[in-house]
Amino acid sequence: xxxxxxxIACIGAGxxxxxxxxxxxxxxxxxxxxxxxxxxxxxxxxxxxxTATDLEQMGRLPDKQALLDRIQVSTSLSEAIEGACHxxxxxxxxxxxxxxxxxxxDAAAPDTVTIGSSSGELPVSxxxxxxxxxxxxxxxxPVNPPHILRAVEICPTPxxxxxxxxxxxxxxxxxxxxPLKVSREINGYVINRxxxxxxxxxxxxxGAGYCEPADIDAALKHGLGxxxxxxxxxxxxxxxxxxxxxxxxxxxxxxxxRLMTDVGARYPWNHALIEKIHRxxxxxxxxxxxxAHQRERDRTLxxxxxxxxxxxxxx
Amino acid sequence: xxxxxxxIACIGAGxxxxxxxxxxxxxxxxxxxxxxxxxxxxxxxxxxxxTATDLEQMGRLPDKQALLDRIQVSTSLSEAIEGACHxxxxxxxxxxxxxxxxxxxDAAAPDTVTIGSSSGELPVSxxxxxxxxxxxxxxxxPVNPPHILRAVEICPTPxxxxxxxxxxxxxxxxxxxxPLKVSREINGYVINRxxxxxxxxxxxxxGAGYCEPADIDAALKHGLGxxxxxxxxxxxxxxxxxxxxxxxxxxxxxxxxRLMTDVGARYPWNHALIEKIHRxxxxxxxxxxxxAHQRERDRTLxxxxxxxxxxxxxx
Numbered sequence: 001x002x003x004x005x006x007x008i009a010c011i012g013a014g015x016x017x018x019x020x021x022x023x024x025x026x027x028x029x030x031x032x033x034x035x036x037x038x039x040x041x042x043x044x045x046x047x048x049x050x051t052a053t054d055l056e057q058m059g060r061l062p063d064k065q066a067l068l069d070r071i072q073v074s075t076s077l078s079e080a081i082e083g084a085c086h087x088x089x090x091x092x093x094x095x096x097x098x099x100x101x102x103x104x105x106d107a108a109a110p111d112t113v114t115i116g117s118s119s120g121e122l123p124v125s126x127x128x129x130x131x132x133x134x135x136x137x138x139x140x141x142p143v144n145p146p147h148i149l150r151a152v153e154i155c156p157t158p159x160x161x162x163x164x165x166x167x168x169x170x171x172x173x174x175x176x177x178x179p180l181k182v183s184r185e186i187n188g189y190v191i192n193r194x195x196x197x198x199x200x201x202x203x204x205x206x207g208a209g210y211c212e213p214a215d216i217d218a219a220l221k222h223g224l225g226x227x228x229x230x231x232x233x234x235x236x237x238x239x240x241x242x243x244x245x246x247x248x249x250x251x252x253x254x255x256x257x258r259l260m261t262d263v264g265a266r267y268p269w270n271h272a273l274i275e276k277i278h279r280x281x282x283x284x285x286x287x288x289x290x291x292a293h294q295r296e297r298d299r300t301l302x303x304x305x306x307x308x309x310x311x312x313x314x315x
Numbered sequence: 316x317x318x319x320x321x322x323i324a325c326i327g328a329g330x331x332x333x334x335x336x337x338x339x340x341x342x343x344x345x346x347x348x349x350x351x352x353x354x355x356x357x358x359x360x361x362x363x364x365x366t367a368t369d370l371e372q373m374g375r376l377p378d379k380q381a382l383l384d385r386i387q388v389s390t391s392l393s394e395a396i397e398g399a400c401h402x403x404x405x406x407x408x409x410x411x412x413x414x415x416x417x418x419x420x421d422a423a424a425p426d427t428v429t430i431g432s433s434s435g436e437l438p439v440s441x442x443x444x445x446x447x448x449x450x451x452x453x454x455x456x457p458v459n460p461p462h463i464l465r466a467v468e469i470c471p472t473p474x475x476x477x478x479x480x481x482x483x484x485x486x487x488x489x490x491x492x493x494p495l496k497v498s499r500e501i502n503g504y505v506i507n508r509x510x511x512x513x514x515x516x517x518x519x520x521x522g523a524g525y526c527e528p529a530d531i532d533a534a535l536k537h538g539l540g541x542x543x544x545x546x547x548x549x550x551x552x553x554x555x556x557x558x559x560x561x562x563x564x565x566x567x568x569x570x571x572x573r574l575m576t577d578v579g580a581r582y583p584w585n586h587a588l589i590e591k592i593h594r595x596x597x598x599x600x601x602x603x604x605x606x607a608h609q610r611e612r613d614r615t616l617x618x619x620x621x622x623x624x625x626x627x628x629x630x
Contacts, residue, residue, distance in 0.1 A: 060621065205508065207585075210497055220548060232532020263580075277521065302370065
C-alpha cells in the first residue's frame with residue numbers, strides 16, 4: 001500500500017455501481033462515479049446518502065460526511081477516469097454494451113490502469129478480446145451489496161497480464177475486502193456457480209413437488225445459512241464430525257458420491273482432494289481441539305440468532 | 316397443543332441424539348434419552364450440562380436447571396419409551412442397525428406413538444418396510460445442532476399414515492422449531508440435497524484447480540452465507556432485482572438456464588414455476604416496497620457482521 005489515496009472510477013451508476021462506489025470510499029479511496037444518464041447519477045447520489053446514513057447509524061462508518069466527500073459524480077468519462085489507478089465497470093449485462101464500454105475505457109485510460117468488470121454472467125474474455133489493452137482487463141466481481149459484503153472474486157482472461165491480477169487483488173485487500181482468486185474463466189465463476197448449484201436444486205425440489213418454496217427458504221434461514229454465515233461449506237462439514245473433514249467425507253463415501261451424483265454434481269473427486277481440503281482445515285481448526293471448535297460454532301450460532309430475534313423485535 | 320407436557324424418547328446418545336434431547340427439553344417436553352452403552356449416556360449427560368450452561372450464558376435459556384430436570388437418561392428401552400408420544404431415533408447411519416432398532420421400537424411402543432428417524436442419508440422406507448407398525452414411522456431430520464438450529468424436515472414413507480405426519484409436524488411446531496414438509500422420499504431429502512448440490516460444485520471448483528479451498532469458504536462466509544442466514548435463496552434472488560423474482564430469473568433466462576445446466580442442475584423449470592415462486596415472495600416481500608426490503612436486508616447484514624466482529628474480538 002502506498003500512502004497516497006487511491007483514485008477509482010466506477011462506470012455505471014446502477015445498484016451495483018453505486019454500491020461499489022460506497023465500498024471503495026469506505027476503504028479510503030477517492031471515487032468518481034460515471035454514468036451517461038444524468039438522472040441515474042442523481043438517483044445514485046441520493047441512494048448513496050441513504051446508504052451512508054444507514055452505515056453510520058449501524059455503527060459501521062465513523063464519519064459519514066468524510067465518505068460522501070470522497071465520492072464525486074460525473075457525466076464525463078475522461079473526467080471520471082483522470083488519475084484513477086483502477087476502473088470498475090458495472091453497466092448492464094449485455095454483450096454489445098459491455099463491448100462498447102470497454103472499447104471506450106481502453107482507449108481513454110493509460111496502460112497502467114486496471115479495468116475490472118462486475119460481470120457475473122458474461123465471461124470478460126467475450127468483450128475484451130480485440131482490445132489493444134486487453135492485458136489489463138479482468139473480472140472483479142462482488143456479492144451484492146458490495147458496500148457491505150466483503151467477498152470479491154478476481155479472475156484473469158486468457159490474456160490478462162499477471163500484474164493486473166496482482167494489482168487488483170492488492171487494491172481490493174487494501175480496501176478491507178476479501179479477494180477470491182479464480183485461476184481461469186469458467187461460466188459463472190465461483191460465486192454464482194455455488195449459488196446456482198443450490199438454486200437449481202431448489203427449483204427441482206419445488207418444481208417436482210417435493211416441497212413448497214417457503215420450505216426451501218426455511219431450510220436456509222433456519223438451518224444451513226446460519227452456519228454458512230461464518231463457516232464455509234468445508235469448515236461446516238469439518239465441524240460436523242469429531243475426526244473432521246476426512247471422517248465426514250469418507251465414513252460413508254459411497255452415500256456421499258451417490259447423493260452428489262443425484263443432485264447433478266458429477267466431478268470425480270478422489271481421496272487426494274479430500275486430504276488436501278482436510279489439511280487446509282486442520283491449519284485453522286485442528287481436530288485435536290474439535291470440541292472447542294464445535295462449542296465456539298454453537299455459541300456463534302446462538303449469538304447470531306439472538307441478534308436476528310432482536311432485529312425482528314425492533315422492526 | 317395440549318396442556319399436558321409431552322414426553323419424548325430419544326434413542327441413541329451420540330451428538331445428534333443428545334442435541335435432540337436438549338431441543339425437545341428447551342421446547343418444554345419431558346425427555347428420556349436412551350442408549351445401550353452406559354458410557355455413552357455418561358458422556359451425553361456431561362455434554363448436555365455444558366450445552367445448557369452455554370445456552371444460559373448466551374441468554375438463550377431462562378432456567379438451566381429446569382431444562383436439565385426435564386432430561387433423564389436410561390439404559391432400559393421400555394423405561395425410555397414409557398408414556399412417550401413420540402420416539403426420535405438417532406443411531407448410526409447403518410442399514411442393519413436401523414432395521415434392528417426400528418424392529419425393537421415398533422414392537423415395544425403403542426400404536427399411537429410416532430417414530431421419527433434422524434436419518435439424513437438412508438431413506439426411512441429402507442428399514443421400516445416390514446414392520447407391522449410402519450404406518451407411524453417417518454423421517455424427522457434436523458440440521459446439526461438441533462438444540463440451536465430450528466429447521467426440521469418431515470417426510471412420510473410410502474406407507475406412513477397422514478396422522479403420523481400431522482402429529483409430528485404439530486409436535487415440532489409446538490416445541491418452537493420450524494417443520495419443513497417434504498411430500499415424498501427422495502435421496503438426501505431437501506436439506507442435504509441443497510447442501511450437497513453446493514458441496515459437489517465446491518469440490519469441482521477446487522478439484523479442477525479453479526480456486527483453493529479457502530476461497531470456497533470465503534465465498535460463503537464473506538458473501539452468500541450472510542444473506543442466507545436470514546433470507547432463503549428465493550428471497551435473496553427476489554431482493555436482487557428491483558422488480559423481484561420474475562425479473563431476476565427471466566431478464567436473462569437463457570444465461571440462467573445455461574449456468575444451471577453447467578453446474579449439473581438439469582430440472583426443466585418453466586415460467587409457471589417461476590410465477591408460483593414470485594407469488595409466494597410477493598405475499599411477504601411485495602415488489603411495491605422493494606427499496607424498504609432491500610434497506611432492511613442491508614441493515615440486517617450490517618448487524619450480523621457487527622455481531623460476528625464483536626465475537627471475534629471476544630475470543
